[in-house]
Protein backbone atom coordinates (compact mmCIF):
# COMPACT_ATOMS: atom_id res chain seq x y z
CA UNK A 1 0.00 0.00 0.00
CA UNK A 2 2.62 2.46 1.19
CA UNK A 3 4.87 1.88 -1.75
CA UNK A 4 1.91 2.06 -4.08
CA UNK A 5 0.97 5.51 -2.87
CA UNK A 6 4.41 6.94 -3.04
CA UNK A 7 4.91 7.02 -6.74
CA UNK A 8 1.62 8.68 -7.58
CA UNK A 9 2.18 11.20 -4.82
CA UNK A 10 5.58 12.13 -6.10
CA UNK A 11 4.38 12.34 -9.64
CA UNK A 12 1.48 14.46 -8.46
CA UNK A 13 3.86 16.85 -6.80
CA UNK A 14 6.07 16.91 -9.83
CA UNK A 15 3.10 17.49 -12.08
CA UNK A 16 1.90 20.29 -9.88
CA UNK A 17 5.31 21.85 -9.82
CA UNK A 18 5.64 21.51 -13.56
CA UNK A 19 2.23 23.07 -14.17
CA UNK A 20 2.96 25.94 -11.84
CA UNK A 21 6.23 26.58 -13.61
CA UNK A 22 4.61 26.50 -17.00
CA UNK A 23 1.87 28.84 -15.87
CA UNK A 24 4.34 31.25 -14.35
CA UNK A 25 6.52 31.18 -17.42
CA UNK A 26 3.59 31.56 -19.72
CA UNK A 27 2.25 34.39 -17.65
CA UNK A 28 5.54 36.22 -17.76
CA UNK A 29 5.84 35.71 -21.45
CA UNK A 30 2.32 36.52 -22.39
CA UNK A 31 0.28 39.00 -20.42
CA UNK A 32 -2.72 37.76 -22.39
CA UNK A 33 -2.82 34.64 -20.33
CA UNK A 34 -3.45 36.63 -17.25
CA UNK A 35 -6.71 37.76 -18.79
CA UNK A 36 -7.73 34.42 -20.07
CA UNK A 37 -6.91 32.07 -17.27
CA UNK A 38 -8.95 33.36 -14.37
CA UNK A 39 -12.27 33.08 -16.13
CA UNK A 40 -11.83 29.57 -17.36
CA UNK A 41 -13.05 27.94 -14.22
CA UNK A 42 -16.04 30.13 -13.85
CA UNK A 43 -18.30 29.17 -16.64
CA UNK A 44 -20.07 26.59 -14.60
CA UNK A 45 -20.29 28.74 -11.52
CA UNK A 46 -22.91 31.04 -12.87
CA UNK A 47 -25.13 32.28 -10.15
CA UNK A 48 -28.56 30.86 -10.95
CA UNK A 49 -30.10 34.14 -9.91
CA UNK A 50 -28.01 35.95 -12.36
CA UNK A 51 -29.24 33.76 -15.16
CA UNK A 52 -32.76 34.56 -14.11
CA UNK A 53 -32.23 38.09 -15.25
CA UNK A 54 -32.95 37.10 -18.80
CA UNK A 55 -36.28 35.39 -19.00
CA UNK A 56 -35.37 33.95 -22.34
CA UNK A 57 -32.46 32.26 -20.75
CA UNK A 58 -34.65 30.78 -18.07
CA UNK A 59 -37.02 29.36 -20.57
CA UNK A 60 -34.12 28.05 -22.53
CA UNK A 61 -32.67 26.39 -19.46
CA UNK A 62 -35.89 24.66 -18.66
CA UNK A 63 -36.30 23.54 -22.18
CA UNK A 64 -32.74 22.38 -22.37
CA UNK A 65 -33.12 20.35 -19.24
CA UNK A 66 -36.18 18.63 -20.59
CA UNK A 67 -35.23 18.01 -24.14
CA UNK A 68 -31.59 18.53 -24.72
CA UNK A 69 -31.51 15.39 -26.80
CA UNK A 70 -34.11 16.57 -29.27
CA UNK A 71 -32.45 19.89 -29.50
CA UNK A 72 -29.13 18.44 -30.34
CA UNK A 73 -30.46 16.11 -32.96
CA UNK A 74 -32.23 19.00 -34.49
CA UNK A 75 -29.19 21.15 -34.54
CA UNK A 76 -27.02 18.38 -35.84
CA UNK A 77 -29.15 17.96 -38.90
CA UNK A 78 -30.09 21.54 -39.49
CA UNK A 79 -27.86 24.10 -41.06
CA UNK A 80 -28.51 26.64 -38.40
CA UNK A 81 -26.11 26.75 -35.53
CA UNK A 82 -28.81 25.88 -33.06
CA UNK A 83 -26.60 24.01 -30.68
CA UNK A 84 -24.18 26.81 -30.70
CA UNK A 85 -26.93 29.26 -30.07
CA UNK A 86 -28.54 27.28 -27.31
CA UNK A 87 -25.37 27.20 -25.36
CA UNK A 88 -25.01 30.86 -26.09
CA UNK A 89 -28.35 31.49 -24.46
CA UNK A 90 -27.05 29.85 -21.35
CA UNK A 91 -23.91 31.80 -21.45
CA UNK A 92 -25.12 35.13 -22.68
CA UNK A 93 -25.37 36.58 -19.24
CA UNK A 94 -21.97 35.35 -18.33
CA UNK A 95 -20.38 36.93 -21.34
CA UNK A 96 -19.30 39.50 -18.89
CA UNK A 97 -16.80 37.00 -17.68
CA UNK A 98 -14.97 37.20 -20.97
CA UNK A 99 -12.00 39.42 -21.16
CA UNK A 100 -11.15 42.30 -23.33
CA UNK A 101 -7.51 42.30 -22.48
CA UNK A 102 -7.28 46.05 -22.39
CA UNK A 103 -4.24 47.69 -20.96
CA UNK A 104 -5.68 50.15 -18.47
CA UNK A 105 -3.13 52.87 -18.66
CA UNK A 106 -3.66 54.81 -21.82
CA UNK A 107 -6.15 57.41 -20.77
CA UNK A 108 -5.49 60.88 -19.66
CA UNK A 109 -6.37 61.42 -16.04
CA UNK A 110 -8.52 64.16 -14.72
CA UNK A 111 -11.40 66.09 -16.21
CA UNK A 112 -14.83 65.91 -14.69
CA UNK A 113 -18.08 66.45 -16.45
CA UNK A 114 -18.13 70.15 -15.66
CA UNK A 115 -14.90 70.58 -17.48
CA UNK A 116 -16.44 69.21 -20.61
CA UNK A 117 -16.91 71.68 -23.35
CA UNK A 118 -20.26 72.92 -24.40
CA UNK A 119 -20.89 72.44 -28.05
CA UNK A 120 -20.24 76.09 -28.88
CA UNK A 121 -16.95 76.47 -27.17
CA UNK A 122 -15.86 73.09 -28.36
CA UNK A 123 -16.04 74.19 -31.96
CA UNK A 124 -13.51 76.86 -31.18
CA UNK A 125 -11.28 74.29 -29.61
CA UNK A 126 -11.87 72.14 -32.57
CA UNK A 127 -10.20 74.71 -34.81
CA UNK A 128 -7.40 74.92 -32.38
CA UNK A 129 -6.54 71.27 -32.56
CA UNK A 130 -7.27 71.01 -36.25
CA UNK A 131 -4.28 73.20 -36.97
CA UNK A 132 -1.18 71.33 -38.12
CA UNK A 133 -0.39 69.24 -35.17
CA UNK A 134 2.70 69.42 -33.13
CA UNK A 135 1.50 68.71 -29.66
CA UNK A 136 2.99 66.75 -26.86
CA UNK A 137 1.56 63.49 -28.01
CA UNK A 138 3.68 63.44 -31.11
CA UNK A 139 3.13 63.76 -34.81
CA UNK A 140 -0.08 62.44 -36.21
CA UNK A 141 1.31 62.11 -39.69
CA UNK A 142 2.20 58.62 -40.83
CA UNK A 143 -0.86 57.06 -39.41
CA UNK A 144 -0.33 53.40 -39.10
CA UNK A 145 -3.61 52.07 -37.85
CA UNK A 146 -6.20 51.15 -40.40
CA UNK A 147 -8.90 53.15 -38.69
CA UNK A 148 -7.47 56.31 -40.14
CA UNK A 149 -9.67 56.20 -43.10
CA UNK A 150 -10.18 59.70 -44.33
CA UNK A 151 -6.77 60.88 -43.34
CA UNK A 152 -7.67 61.19 -39.69
CA UNK A 153 -7.92 58.83 -36.81
CA UNK A 154 -11.45 58.79 -35.49
CA UNK A 155 -10.33 56.65 -32.55
CA UNK A 156 -8.35 59.59 -31.20
CA UNK A 157 -10.25 62.46 -29.66
CA UNK A 158 -12.40 63.20 -26.67
CA UNK A 159 -15.86 62.95 -25.23
CA UNK A 160 -17.89 66.13 -25.05
CA UNK A 161 -21.34 66.84 -23.68
CA UNK A 162 -23.92 67.48 -26.32
CA UNK A 163 -27.58 68.15 -25.74
CA UNK A 164 -28.48 66.77 -29.13
CA UNK A 165 -27.68 63.34 -27.73
CA UNK A 166 -29.08 60.76 -27.49
CA UNK A 167 -30.40 60.16 -30.99
CA UNK A 168 -33.36 58.14 -29.71
CA UNK A 169 -35.17 57.61 -26.47
CA UNK A 170 -34.48 54.58 -24.36
CA UNK A 171 -38.21 54.46 -23.66
CA UNK A 172 -38.86 53.91 -27.34
CA UNK A 173 -37.50 51.71 -30.09
CA UNK A 174 -39.38 48.80 -28.58
CA UNK A 175 -39.34 46.81 -31.78
CA UNK A 176 -35.57 46.57 -31.86
CA UNK A 177 -34.16 47.53 -28.48
CA UNK A 178 -34.01 44.62 -26.02
CA UNK A 179 -35.57 45.56 -22.70
CA UNK A 180 -32.55 44.12 -20.91
CA UNK A 181 -30.35 46.79 -22.52
CA UNK A 182 -32.73 49.76 -22.31
CA UNK A 183 -31.50 51.31 -19.07
CA UNK A 184 -34.37 53.80 -19.10
CA UNK A 185 -36.58 50.83 -18.35
CA UNK A 186 -34.51 49.83 -15.34
CA UNK A 187 -33.95 51.30 -11.90
CA UNK A 188 -31.16 53.47 -13.18
CA UNK A 189 -31.80 57.13 -12.44
CA UNK A 190 -28.71 58.89 -13.74
CA UNK A 191 -28.64 59.59 -17.44
CA UNK A 192 -25.73 61.94 -17.89
CA UNK A 193 -24.07 59.16 -19.82
CA UNK A 194 -26.61 59.59 -22.61
CA UNK A 195 -25.44 63.13 -23.30
CA UNK A 196 -21.93 62.40 -24.41
CA UNK A 197 -20.72 62.61 -27.97
CA UNK A 198 -17.39 61.51 -29.33
CA UNK A 199 -15.36 64.13 -31.13
CA UNK A 200 -12.37 62.88 -33.09
CA UNK A 201 -9.33 65.03 -32.71
CA UNK A 202 -8.83 66.29 -36.20
CA UNK A 203 -12.29 66.63 -37.57
CA UNK A 204 -15.88 67.17 -36.72
CA UNK A 205 -17.60 63.87 -37.23
CA UNK A 206 -20.45 64.08 -39.65
CA UNK A 207 -23.74 64.39 -37.87
CA UNK A 208 -25.71 61.18 -38.06
CA UNK A 209 -29.27 61.33 -39.29
CA UNK A 210 -31.44 58.42 -40.31
CA UNK A 211 -32.29 60.14 -43.57
CA UNK A 212 -28.64 60.64 -44.52
CA UNK A 213 -27.78 57.14 -43.50
CA UNK A 214 -30.55 55.59 -45.57
CA UNK A 215 -29.71 57.74 -48.56
CA UNK A 216 -26.10 56.67 -48.41
CA UNK A 217 -27.17 53.07 -48.05
CA UNK A 218 -29.78 53.14 -50.80
CA UNK A 219 -30.22 49.66 -52.30
CA UNK A 220 -27.54 48.44 -49.95
CA UNK A 221 -27.16 45.93 -47.19
CA UNK A 222 -25.23 46.33 -43.96
CA UNK A 223 -24.44 43.18 -41.99
CA UNK A 224 -23.21 42.88 -38.43
CA UNK A 225 -21.76 39.48 -37.65
CA UNK A 226 -20.47 38.78 -34.17
CA UNK A 227 -21.36 38.24 -30.53
CA UNK A 228 -23.82 40.01 -28.25
CA UNK A 229 -21.83 43.21 -28.45
CA UNK A 230 -22.40 43.09 -32.20
CA UNK A 231 -26.06 42.62 -31.47
CA UNK A 232 -26.01 45.72 -29.30
CA UNK A 233 -24.49 47.67 -32.17
CA UNK A 234 -27.19 46.35 -34.49
CA UNK A 235 -30.00 47.35 -32.14
CA UNK A 236 -28.38 50.72 -31.64
CA UNK A 237 -28.23 51.34 -35.39
CA UNK A 238 -31.88 50.37 -35.91
CA UNK A 239 -32.86 52.81 -33.17
CA UNK A 240 -30.62 55.55 -34.53
CA UNK A 241 -32.06 55.26 -38.03
CA UNK A 242 -35.65 55.25 -36.84
CA UNK A 243 -35.04 57.77 -34.07
CA UNK A 244 -36.67 55.22 -31.81
CA UNK A 245 -40.01 55.91 -33.48
CA UNK A 246 -42.48 53.31 -34.63
CA UNK A 247 -41.78 52.42 -38.21
CA UNK A 248 -44.40 49.90 -39.28
CA UNK A 249 -43.18 50.24 -42.85
CA UNK A 250 -39.90 48.56 -41.99
CA UNK A 251 -40.03 44.99 -43.22
CA UNK A 252 -38.76 41.92 -41.44
CA UNK A 253 -36.81 40.14 -44.16
CA UNK A 254 -35.09 37.57 -41.97
CA UNK A 255 -36.51 34.80 -44.09
CA UNK A 256 -34.43 35.92 -47.07
CA UNK A 257 -31.36 35.11 -45.02
CA UNK A 258 -32.64 31.96 -43.37
CA UNK A 259 -33.03 33.90 -40.13
CA UNK A 260 -36.15 32.19 -38.91
CA UNK A 261 -36.71 30.82 -35.48
CA UNK A 262 -36.25 27.07 -35.40
CA UNK A 263 -39.22 25.25 -33.93
CA UNK A 264 -37.82 24.88 -30.43
CA UNK A 265 -35.42 27.75 -30.43
CA UNK A 266 -35.84 30.83 -28.29
CA UNK A 267 -34.82 33.17 -31.04
CA UNK A 268 -33.48 33.04 -34.54
CA UNK A 269 -29.77 33.17 -35.33
CA UNK A 270 -30.21 36.77 -36.33
CA UNK A 271 -32.50 39.43 -37.71
CA UNK A 272 -32.80 41.33 -40.97
CA UNK A 273 -34.88 44.46 -41.62
CA UNK A 274 -35.49 46.47 -44.75
CA UNK A 275 -36.40 50.12 -45.09
CA UNK A 276 -38.59 50.07 -48.18
CA UNK A 277 -38.15 53.75 -49.02
CA UNK A 278 -34.51 53.21 -49.92
CA UNK A 279 -34.37 49.41 -50.07
CA UNK A 280 -31.78 49.48 -47.31
CA UNK A 281 -31.28 46.25 -45.38
CA UNK A 282 -29.69 46.03 -41.94
CA UNK A 283 -29.01 42.60 -40.50
CA UNK A 284 -27.31 40.90 -37.62
CA UNK A 285 -26.11 37.32 -37.48
CA UNK A 286 -24.98 35.69 -34.28
CA UNK A 287 -21.51 34.19 -34.53
CA UNK A 288 -19.61 34.50 -31.29
CA UNK A 289 -16.36 33.06 -32.58
CA UNK A 290 -16.40 34.03 -36.27
CA UNK A 291 -15.59 30.39 -37.00
CA UNK A 292 -17.50 27.89 -39.04
CA UNK A 293 -19.07 25.33 -36.72
CA UNK A 294 -19.96 21.86 -37.94
CA UNK A 295 -21.08 18.79 -36.01
CA UNK A 296 -18.29 16.26 -35.87
CA UNK A 297 -20.74 13.35 -35.99
CA UNK A 298 -24.05 14.54 -37.34
CA UNK A 299 -25.82 11.35 -36.35
CA UNK A 300 -24.75 11.62 -32.75
CA UNK A 301 -27.04 13.82 -30.68
CA UNK A 302 -24.26 14.53 -28.20
CA UNK A 303 -21.75 15.39 -30.87
CA UNK A 304 -18.90 17.79 -30.40
CA UNK A 305 -18.57 20.61 -32.87
CA UNK A 306 -15.63 21.28 -35.07
CA UNK A 307 -14.74 24.91 -34.65
CA UNK A 308 -12.93 25.63 -37.88
CA UNK A 309 -10.60 28.41 -36.86
CA UNK A 310 -9.56 29.00 -40.46
CA UNK A 311 -13.02 28.98 -42.06
CA UNK A 312 -15.58 31.77 -42.10
CA UNK A 313 -19.04 31.10 -40.66
CA UNK A 314 -21.15 29.42 -43.34
CA UNK A 315 -23.62 32.29 -43.15
CA UNK A 316 -20.93 34.78 -44.04
CA UNK A 317 -19.52 32.87 -47.00
CA UNK A 318 -23.01 32.25 -48.28
CA UNK A 319 -24.34 35.80 -48.06
CA UNK A 320 -21.23 37.90 -48.49
CA UNK A 321 -22.10 38.59 -52.15
CA UNK A 322 -25.20 40.43 -50.93
CA UNK A 323 -23.41 42.67 -48.45
CA UNK A 324 -22.22 46.19 -49.13
CA UNK A 325 -21.02 46.92 -45.62
CA UNK A 326 -19.82 44.23 -43.25
CA UNK A 327 -18.97 44.71 -39.57
CA UNK A 328 -17.36 41.76 -37.81
CA UNK A 329 -16.53 41.36 -34.17
CA UNK A 330 -15.55 38.69 -31.69
CA UNK A 331 -13.73 38.54 -28.41
CA UNK A 332 -15.63 37.76 -25.26
CA UNK A 333 -16.29 34.11 -25.96
CA UNK A 334 -12.69 33.16 -26.20
CA UNK A 335 -12.08 31.27 -23.03
CA UNK A 336 -11.67 27.60 -22.32
CA UNK A 337 -14.81 27.32 -20.22
CA UNK A 338 -17.04 28.55 -23.00
CA UNK A 339 -15.40 26.41 -25.62
CA UNK A 340 -15.84 23.37 -23.42
CA UNK A 341 -19.42 24.26 -22.54
CA UNK A 342 -20.23 24.62 -26.21
CA UNK A 343 -18.34 21.43 -27.01
CA UNK A 344 -16.31 23.28 -29.58
CA UNK A 345 -13.15 21.49 -30.70
CA UNK A 346 -10.54 23.52 -32.52
CA UNK A 347 -9.95 22.47 -36.10
CA UNK A 348 -7.42 23.83 -38.55
CA UNK A 349 -7.22 22.70 -42.16
CA UNK A 350 -10.21 20.45 -41.63
CA UNK A 351 -8.55 18.33 -38.93
CA UNK A 352 -8.19 18.72 -35.17
CA UNK A 353 -5.60 21.33 -34.37
CA UNK A 354 -2.20 20.07 -33.35
CA UNK A 355 -0.36 23.36 -33.52
CA UNK A 356 0.55 24.24 -29.95
CA UNK A 357 0.82 27.93 -30.71
CA UNK A 358 -2.82 27.92 -31.74
CA UNK A 359 -3.99 25.55 -29.02
CA UNK A 360 -3.97 28.10 -26.24
CA UNK A 361 -6.95 30.41 -26.21
CA UNK A 362 -5.14 33.64 -26.97
CA UNK A 363 -3.35 31.93 -29.83
CA UNK A 364 -6.58 30.48 -31.19
CA UNK A 365 -8.34 33.81 -31.03
CA UNK A 366 -5.46 35.59 -32.71
CA UNK A 367 -5.28 32.93 -35.40
CA UNK A 368 -9.03 33.12 -36.02
CA UNK A 369 -9.14 36.90 -36.19
CA UNK A 370 -6.27 36.87 -38.66
CA UNK A 371 -7.92 34.08 -40.65
CA UNK A 372 -11.31 35.71 -40.99
CA UNK A 373 -9.82 39.05 -41.94
CA UNK A 374 -7.54 37.39 -44.46
CA UNK A 375 -10.50 35.55 -45.90
CA UNK A 376 -12.64 38.68 -46.22
CA UNK A 377 -9.68 40.48 -47.76
CA UNK A 378 -9.35 37.69 -50.31
CA UNK A 379 -12.98 38.26 -51.32
CA UNK A 380 -12.70 42.02 -51.81
CA UNK A 381 -11.50 41.84 -55.44
CA UNK A 382 -14.67 39.93 -56.29
CA UNK A 383 -16.86 42.50 -54.55
CA UNK A 384 -15.22 45.86 -55.16
CA UNK A 385 -18.13 47.76 -53.64
CA UNK A 386 -17.85 45.93 -50.32
CA UNK A 387 -16.67 47.88 -47.31
CA UNK A 388 -15.51 45.50 -44.64
CA UNK A 389 -14.77 46.43 -41.04
CA UNK A 390 -13.43 44.54 -38.10
CA UNK A 391 -14.67 46.16 -34.90
CA UNK A 392 -12.04 46.15 -32.17
CA UNK A 393 -12.80 44.68 -28.76
CA UNK A 394 -15.39 46.32 -26.54
CA UNK A 395 -13.83 46.78 -23.10
CA UNK A 396 -15.22 45.43 -19.85
CA UNK A 397 -15.08 47.47 -16.65
CA UNK A 398 -15.10 45.32 -13.57
CA UNK A 399 -13.62 47.17 -10.64
CA UNK A 400 -12.70 45.58 -7.32
CA UNK A 401 -13.32 42.08 -8.53
CA UNK A 402 -14.38 40.17 -11.60
CA UNK A 403 -17.89 39.49 -12.86
CA UNK A 404 -18.44 36.73 -10.30
CA UNK A 405 -16.41 38.07 -7.41
CA UNK A 406 -18.32 41.24 -6.74
CA UNK A 407 -16.76 43.33 -9.50
CA UNK A 408 -18.63 46.58 -9.96
CA UNK A 409 -19.04 49.41 -12.44
CA UNK A 410 -21.50 51.59 -10.56
CA UNK A 411 -19.68 54.87 -10.94
CA UNK A 412 -22.22 57.33 -12.36
CA UNK A 413 -19.89 60.25 -13.00
CA UNK A 414 -18.94 60.15 -16.65
CA UNK A 415 -15.30 60.37 -17.61
CA UNK A 416 -13.93 60.36 -14.08
CA UNK A 417 -10.92 58.53 -15.43
CA UNK A 418 -10.28 60.96 -18.28
CA UNK A 419 -12.10 62.07 -21.38
CA UNK A 420 -9.47 61.95 -24.04
CA UNK A 421 -7.69 59.38 -26.18
CA UNK A 422 -4.29 60.66 -27.21
CA UNK A 423 -2.58 57.55 -28.46
CA UNK A 424 -2.19 56.78 -32.14
CA UNK A 425 -2.13 53.03 -31.75
CA UNK A 426 -5.22 50.97 -31.20
CA UNK A 427 -5.67 49.51 -27.74
CA UNK A 428 -6.64 46.31 -29.52
CA UNK A 429 -3.21 45.52 -30.89
CA UNK A 430 -4.27 42.09 -32.09
CA UNK A 431 -7.05 43.49 -34.24
CA UNK A 432 -4.82 46.27 -35.55
CA UNK A 433 -2.17 43.79 -36.59
CA UNK A 434 -4.76 41.54 -38.23
CA UNK A 435 -6.13 44.27 -40.52
CA UNK A 436 -2.72 45.64 -41.37
CA UNK A 437 -1.99 45.29 -45.05
CA UNK A 438 -5.53 44.19 -45.86
CA UNK A 439 -8.51 46.00 -47.32
CA UNK A 440 -10.44 45.36 -44.11
CA UNK A 441 -10.73 48.46 -41.98
CA UNK A 442 -10.48 48.63 -38.24
CA UNK A 443 -13.49 50.14 -36.53
CA UNK A 444 -11.42 51.09 -33.55
CA UNK A 445 -13.69 51.72 -30.59
CA UNK A 446 -11.64 50.21 -27.80
CA UNK A 447 -9.83 53.15 -26.25
CA UNK A 448 -12.75 55.55 -26.52
CA UNK A 449 -15.10 53.00 -24.96
CA UNK A 450 -12.57 52.31 -22.24
CA UNK A 451 -13.25 55.84 -20.95
CA UNK A 452 -16.93 55.01 -20.45
CA UNK A 453 -17.01 52.81 -17.38
CA UNK A 454 -20.27 54.48 -16.31
CA UNK A 455 -22.06 53.39 -19.47
CA UNK A 456 -22.66 49.72 -18.67
CA UNK A 457 -25.84 48.00 -17.54
CA UNK A 458 -24.10 47.77 -14.19
CA UNK A 459 -26.36 46.68 -11.34
CA UNK A 460 -29.51 47.94 -13.04
CA UNK A 461 -30.38 44.73 -14.74
CA UNK A 462 -34.09 44.07 -15.05
CA UNK A 463 -33.93 41.60 -12.21
CA UNK A 464 -30.75 42.60 -10.58
CA UNK A 465 -29.01 40.20 -8.30
CA UNK A 466 -27.13 41.74 -5.42
CA UNK A 467 -23.44 41.47 -6.02
CA UNK A 468 -23.51 40.69 -9.71
CA UNK A 469 -23.17 43.46 -12.24
CA UNK A 470 -23.05 43.51 -15.99
CA UNK A 471 -19.99 45.56 -16.78
CA UNK A 472 -19.68 44.16 -20.28
CA UNK A 473 -22.87 45.16 -22.10
CA UNK A 474 -23.77 48.81 -22.55
CA UNK A 475 -26.86 50.80 -21.77
CA UNK A 476 -28.73 51.81 -24.91
CA UNK A 477 -28.87 54.55 -25.96
CA UNK A 478 -25.20 54.74 -25.15
CA UNK A 479 -21.71 53.90 -26.21
CA UNK A 480 -22.55 51.61 -29.18
CA UNK A 481 -24.34 54.60 -30.76
CA UNK A 482 -20.93 56.21 -31.01
CA UNK A 483 -19.52 53.13 -32.71
CA UNK A 484 -22.25 53.58 -35.32
CA UNK A 485 -21.55 57.27 -35.73
CA UNK A 486 -17.95 56.41 -36.48
CA UNK A 487 -19.04 53.64 -38.82
CA UNK A 488 -21.35 56.09 -40.58
CA UNK A 489 -18.46 58.51 -41.06
CA UNK A 490 -16.50 55.77 -42.81
CA UNK A 491 -19.06 54.44 -45.28
Ligand SMILES: *[C@@H]1O[C@H](CO)[C@@H](O)[C@H](O)[C@H]1NC(C)=O
Nearest residue numbers: 076077078079080258314318
Ligand atom coordinates in the same frame (compact mmCIF):
# COMPACT_ATOMS: atom_id res chain seq x y z
C1 LIG B 1 -27.11 23.22 -45.69
O1 LIG B 1 -26.91 24.32 -46.54
C2 LIG B 1 -26.30 23.98 -47.76
C3 LIG B 1 -26.01 25.27 -48.50
O2 LIG B 1 -26.92 26.24 -48.18
C4 LIG B 1 -27.24 23.06 -48.54
O3 LIG B 1 -26.64 22.68 -49.76
C5 LIG B 1 -27.47 21.82 -47.70
O4 LIG B 1 -28.40 20.98 -48.34
C6 LIG B 1 -28.02 22.19 -46.33
N1 LIG B 1 -28.10 21.01 -45.49
C7 LIG B 1 -29.14 20.77 -44.72
C8 LIG B 1 -29.07 19.52 -43.93
O5 LIG B 1 -30.11 21.50 -44.68
Ligand SMILES: *[C@@H]1O[C@H](CO)[C@@H](O)[C@H](O)[C@H]1NC(C)=O
Nearest residue numbers: 117118119120121122123163
Ligand atom coordinates in the same frame (compact mmCIF):
# COMPACT_ATOMS: atom_id res chain seq x y z
C1 LIG C 1 -24.22 78.78 -29.22
O1 LIG C 1 -23.92 79.90 -29.98
C2 LIG C 1 -25.05 80.51 -30.58
C3 LIG C 1 -24.57 81.64 -31.47
O2 LIG C 1 -23.33 82.13 -31.05
C4 LIG C 1 -26.00 80.98 -29.49
O3 LIG C 1 -27.16 81.54 -30.07
C5 LIG C 1 -26.40 79.78 -28.64
O4 LIG C 1 -27.21 80.15 -27.58
C6 LIG C 1 -25.17 79.08 -28.11
N1 LIG C 1 -25.53 77.86 -27.44
C7 LIG C 1 -25.04 77.51 -26.28
C8 LIG C 1 -25.49 76.20 -25.73
O5 LIG C 1 -24.26 78.19 -25.68
Ligand SMILES: *[C@@H]1O[C@H](CO)[C@@H](O)[C@H](O)[C@H]1NC(C)=O
Nearest residue numbers: 137138139140141142143144
Ligand atom coordinates in the same frame (compact mmCIF):
# COMPACT_ATOMS: atom_id res chain seq x y z
C1 LIG D 1 6.41 59.53 -42.61
O1 LIG D 1 6.44 58.78 -43.81
C2 LIG D 1 7.29 59.33 -44.79
C3 LIG D 1 7.20 58.47 -46.04
O2 LIG D 1 5.98 57.81 -46.11
C4 LIG D 1 8.72 59.41 -44.27
O3 LIG D 1 9.56 60.02 -45.21
C5 LIG D 1 8.74 60.21 -42.98
O4 LIG D 1 10.03 60.18 -42.42
C6 LIG D 1 7.76 59.63 -41.96
N1 LIG D 1 7.70 60.47 -40.80
C7 LIG D 1 7.67 59.98 -39.57
C8 LIG D 1 7.54 60.97 -38.48
O5 LIG D 1 7.71 58.78 -39.34
Ligand SMILES: *[C@@H]1O[C@H](CO)[C@@H](O)[C@H](O)[C@H]1NC(C)=O
Nearest residue numbers: 215216217218219220278279
Ligand atom coordinates in the same frame (compact mmCIF):
# COMPACT_ATOMS: atom_id res chain seq x y z
C1 LIG E 1 -31.86 51.84 -56.37
O1 LIG E 1 -32.58 50.89 -57.12
C2 LIG E 1 -33.63 51.46 -57.87
C3 LIG E 1 -34.42 50.34 -58.53
O2 LIG E 1 -33.55 49.43 -59.11
C4 LIG E 1 -33.05 52.45 -58.90
O3 LIG E 1 -34.08 53.05 -59.64
C5 LIG E 1 -32.24 53.50 -58.16
O4 LIG E 1 -31.61 54.35 -59.09
C6 LIG E 1 -31.21 52.86 -57.28
N1 LIG E 1 -30.55 53.89 -56.49
C7 LIG E 1 -29.24 53.95 -56.33
C8 LIG E 1 -28.70 55.08 -55.54
O5 LIG E 1 -28.49 53.11 -56.80
Ligand SMILES: *[C@@H]1O[C@H](CO)[C@@H](O)[C@H](O)[C@H]1NC(C)=O
Nearest residue numbers: 296297298299300301302303
Ligand atom coordinates in the same frame (compact mmCIF):
# COMPACT_ATOMS: atom_id res chain seq x y z
C1 LIG F 1 -21.71 8.73 -34.85
O1 LIG F 1 -22.72 8.63 -33.87
C2 LIG F 1 -23.52 7.50 -33.99
C3 LIG F 1 -24.65 7.61 -32.98
O2 LIG F 1 -24.13 7.90 -31.70
C4 LIG F 1 -22.68 6.25 -33.79
O3 LIG F 1 -23.47 5.11 -33.93
C5 LIG F 1 -21.56 6.25 -34.82
O4 LIG F 1 -20.70 5.16 -34.59
C6 LIG F 1 -20.79 7.54 -34.77
N1 LIG F 1 -19.84 7.58 -35.88
C7 LIG F 1 -18.57 7.83 -35.71
C8 LIG F 1 -17.74 7.85 -36.95
O5 LIG F 1 -18.08 8.02 -34.62
Ligand SMILES: *[C@@H]1O[C@H](CO)[C@@H](O)[C@H](O)[C@H]1NC(C)=O
Nearest residue numbers: 362363366367370371430433
Ligand atom coordinates in the same frame (compact mmCIF):
# COMPACT_ATOMS: atom_id res chain seq x y z
C1 LIG G 1 -1.26 36.17 -34.60
O1 LIG G 1 -1.46 35.41 -35.77
C2 LIG G 1 -0.69 35.84 -36.86
C3 LIG G 1 -1.11 35.02 -38.07
O2 LIG G 1 -1.30 33.69 -37.76
C4 LIG G 1 0.79 35.68 -36.54
O3 LIG G 1 1.56 36.14 -37.63
C5 LIG G 1 1.10 36.49 -35.31
O4 LIG G 1 2.43 36.28 -34.91
C6 LIG G 1 0.19 36.11 -34.17
N1 LIG G 1 0.39 37.02 -33.06
C7 LIG G 1 0.51 36.59 -31.82
C8 LIG G 1 0.68 37.62 -30.77
O5 LIG G 1 0.51 35.39 -31.54
